[in-house]
Amino acid sequence: xxxxxxxxxxxxxxxxxxxxxxxxxxxxxxxxxxxxxxxxxxxxxxxxxxxxxxxxxxxxxxxxxxxxxxxxxxxxxxxxxxxxxxxxxxxxxxxxxxxxxxxxxxxxxxxxxxxxxxxxxxxxxxxxxxxxxxxxxxxxxxxxxxxxxxxxxxxxxxxxxxxxxxxxxxxxxxxxxxxxxxxxxxxxxxxxxxxxxxxxxxxxxxxxxxxxxxxxxxxxxxxxxxxxxxxxxxxxxxxxxxxxxxxxxxxxxxxxxxxxxxxxxxx
Amino acid sequence: xxxxxxxxxxxxxxxxxxxxxxxxxxxxxxxxxxxxxxxxxxxxxxxxxxxxxxxxxxxxxxxxxxxxxxxxxxxxxxxxxxxxxxxxxxxxxxxxxxxxxxxxxxxxxxxxxxxxxxxxxxxxxxxxxxxxxxxxxxxxxxxxxxxxxxxxxxxxxxxxxxxxxxxxxxxxxxxxxxxxxxxxxxxxxxxxxxxxxxxxxxxxxxxxxxxxxxxxxxxxxxxxxxxxxxxxxxxxxxxxxxxxxxxxxxxxxxxxxxxxxxxxxxxxxxxxxxxxxxxxx
Numbered sequence: 111x112x113x114x115x116x117x118x119x120x121x122x123x124x125x126x127x128x129x130x131x132x133x134x135x136x137x138x139x140x141x142x143x144x145x146x147x148x149x150x151x152x153x154x155x156x157x158x159x160x161x162x163x164x165x166x167x168x169x170x171x172x173x174x175x176x177x178x179x180x181x182x183x184x185x186x187x188x189x190x191x192x193x194x195x196x197x198x199x200x201x202x203x204x205x206x207x208x209x210x211x212x213x214x215x216x217x218x219x220x221x222x223x224x225x226x227x228x229x230x231x232x233x234x235x236x237x238x239x240x241x242x243x244x245x246x247x248x249x250x251x252x253x254x255x256x257x258x259x260x261x262x263x264x265x266x267x268x269x270x271x272x273x274x275x276x277x278x279x280x281x282x283x284x285x286x287x288x289x290x291x292x293x294x295x296x297x298x299x300x301x302x303x304x305x306x307x308x309x310x311x312x313x314x315x316x317x318x319x320x321x322x323x324x325x326x327x328x329x330x331x332x333x334x335x336x337x338x339x340x341x342x343x344x345x346x347x348x349x350x351x352x353x354x355x356x357x358x359x360x361x362x363x364x365x366x367x368x369x370x371x372x373x374x375x376x377x
Numbered sequence: 378x379x380x381x382x383x384x385x386x387x388x389x390x391x392x393x394x395x396x397x398x399x400x401x402x403x404x405x406x407x408x409x410x411x412x413x414x415x416x417x418x419x420x421x422x423x424x425x426x427x428x429x430x431x432x433x434x435x436x437x438x439x440x441x442x443x444x445x446x447x448x449x450x451x452x453x454x455x456x457x458x459x460x461x462x463x464x465x466x467x468x469x470x471x472x473x474x475x476x477x478x479x480x481x482x483x484x485x486x487x488x489x490x491x492x493x494x495x496x497x498x499x500x501x502x503x504x505x506x507x508x509x510x511x512x513x514x515x516x517x518x519x520x521x522x523x524x525x526x527x528x529x530x531x532x533x534x535x536x537x538x539x540x541x542x543x544x545x546x547x548x549x550x551x552x553x554x555x556x557x558x559x560x561x562x563x564x565x566x567x568x569x570x571x572x573x574x575x576x577x578x579x580x581x582x583x584x585x586x587x588x589x590x591x592x593x594x595x596x597x598x599x600x601x602x603x604x605x606x607x608x609x610x611x612x613x614x615x616x617x618x619x620x621x622x623x624x625x626x627x628x629x630x631x632x633x634x635x636x637x638x639x640x641x642x643x644x645x646x647x648x649x650x651x652x653x654x655x656x657x658x
Contacts, residue, residue, distance in 0.1 A: 136563050168572055175561060178620045286565035 133238050134275035137360060138170040139287035141234040144295045144364025145371060148303075153376035160214065160222050166371075167287065170234070172227040183228065204232050205311055211374040229370060236315055237363035239322035239355055240273030257331050260343040269329055272344070273356070281353055294361045306362045307369040314366055321355065399555035400436040402633055405569035406517040407435035409637025410644065412574050413581075418648035425505045431513045431644070432566065438514035450511065452479075453486025454518045460529040462597035464590060477534065481526045487515045487589060488657045494647050512647075513640060519593055520636035522600035522629065523553035533604045538611040540618060549607050553629065561626040573634030584635055585642040589657040592639055599628060 133141070146154065146166055157166060173183050207225045214222055235241055258266050261276055282290065306317075330342040411430050414422065422431060441447040457465040457478045467482040490511040497505050518524045526534070537546035547556075564572065576584070606624050613621055645652035 139563075139568075163575060163577075165572055165575070171561075175619060175623060178616065179623065286563065286568050288565065288568055288571065 133234055135171045136287055137278055138231060138234050139167050140290040141360055141363045141367060142167045142170040142230050143287045143291040144361060145367035147291065147295060148365060148368035150372050150376045153372045156375040157226065157371055161226055166230050169227045169230050171231060173231040201315065208311060208370055214374060233367050234363050237318050237359040238273060239325055239359060240270050258334050258336065258341055259329050260338060260341045262344045262346055262349050266338055266341065277349065277352055277356055280349060294357055295364065303365055307365050318359065325352065402555060402558060403435040403514060403517045404432050404566050405633050406636040406640060407432040407513050408566050408570050409574045409634055410640035412570055413638055413641035415645050415649045415652055418645045418652065421648040422509055422644060425502065425509055434510045435513055435517065437510045450486060452482040453515055454483055455481035455524045455526050456483045456519060456593055457481035457526045457528065458597050460527060462594060462601065464593060477526055477531060478528055483515050483518055484657060486511060491657050512643065516640040516643065517636055520596060520632045521553065522603050523550040525597055525600045527601060530604050536607055536609050538607060538613055540613050541615050557625050557629040560622055569633060581638050585639055588655065
């Protein structure tokens with residue numbers, strides 16, 4: 111747990127809401143909607159008053175959409191954290207956001223809005239299994255950007271892309287964010303909520319890493335450009351197993367986001 | 378050869394340049410309206426529609442417009458305006474105007490449908506249902522920027538742009554029918570309602586004040602600037618598309634909600650005795 115951990119939570123979007131890096135827009139919307147379902151009435155009213163009466167779901171992908179126009183958020187695209195030696199901006203930046211939102215009335219209107227958008231997006235990305243890497247074990251982050259696999263539908267794609275969008279879309283092609291949220295956030299106990307929301311941002315990152323690190327042992331590392339017949343092929347069983355992990359991470363992200371918002375805006 | 382050319386010209390002249398929001402967005406407008414109908418209005422309307430919601434029929438008018446029975450409605454999608462945003466009655470348009478102006482007769486269609494529903498006691502059930510479906514669809518169209526035909530911007534309506542490495546160009550007017558929203562949000566119908574049906578009663582009262590023509594005049598001011606966002610044959614790359622799209626999606630999405638509230642106000646006035654009446658002109 112306390113080994114060196116590197117979190118790379120990249121937020122570059124290629125085009126039209128389809129993220130090359132980070133959960134896709136539907137997953138981000140799902141996470142924020144789960145969070146919204148767990149807000150206290152007071153917290154919900156207070157945070158929505160800060161964002162022109164809109165739902166936080168509306169802004170779930172603001173960081174992806176406005177990256178090119180925002181100097182501040184564009185340059186925090188690559189997020190590195192090493193325990194005891196932060197090397198990037200993700201962890202400290204999100205920590206700062208959570209801290210600032212704890213005293214949100216002291217922020218300017220612009221900063222308040224952008225900190226809310228940041229929280230609504232980045233805490234989701236922190237829970238994406240494809241974004242939590244062990245630097246000292248196998249440089250597994252390389253697998254994301256340098257290696258291809260054959261997805262269960264026969265298409266060749268980067269391992270990263272599978273985790274960001276294809277996994278969720280393959281099993282639930284017609285789901286919207288409400289469908290996803292209703293499916294994942296049902297019959298969960300208060301004990302479960304208390305357990306997964308215990309601790310703070312650092313503990314949640316470590317939890318994501320621990321839950322997710324096995325995904326890098328599953329696929330054979332074959333560089334891009336390798337003939338399709340030599341690439342690792344994902345089976346339907348693997349898709350379902352991975353999907354279980356992704357579902358859990360989405361639910362945890364939503365519940366944890368609700369905790370942060372309730373603490374900051376529920377006063 | 379001459380016959381072939383004349384046929385092609387005839388086909389082009391008969392093809393409306395832009396018809397509507399796409400089906401998903403029309404349905405979203407109707408679903409938001411449905412959430413704002415009074416109980417009495419909903420009961421009467423759904424009885425007339427064989428127990429279907431108005432959202433069920435939001436795109437129906439588009440689907441039937443090519444049939445003989447409903448061909449008379451094919452021009453009921455656009456509205457024509459002067460450069461200053463004054464509404465032009467399409468039938469009074471100068472004959473020298475391009476066909477697109479003379480075909481911009483949405484307000485005439487809406488007026489006929491509303492007048493028919495005001496006197497629905499004399500209509501058959503089918504006629505009541507048809508006129509409800511016309512109102513539902515036209516009110517959606519009247520909140521779509523590409524349905525506003527400014528007489529000085531007819532060439533601009535033909536603007537196409539190219540995205541990245543695609544060989545084909547895309548129509549800017551078609552962009553406003555759906556891509557402007559769908560390329561930012563992947564919402565389903567219930568999600569449009571969740572996102573957009575959240576205005577305060579005071580804000581709704583402000584948006585639904587006045588007549589349909591007042592709403593169109595107000596919309597025209599909001600929509601006219603869209604022609605300044607694009608150059609003919611503009612080439613948008615993966616990097617520049619998103620900032621370009623960001624100028625537009627919020628307004629387009631919000632107008633879907635506005636359309637829903639106004640459609641509900643119009644239908645409530647028609648089907649609920651206790652609701653304020655709305656007029657087209």
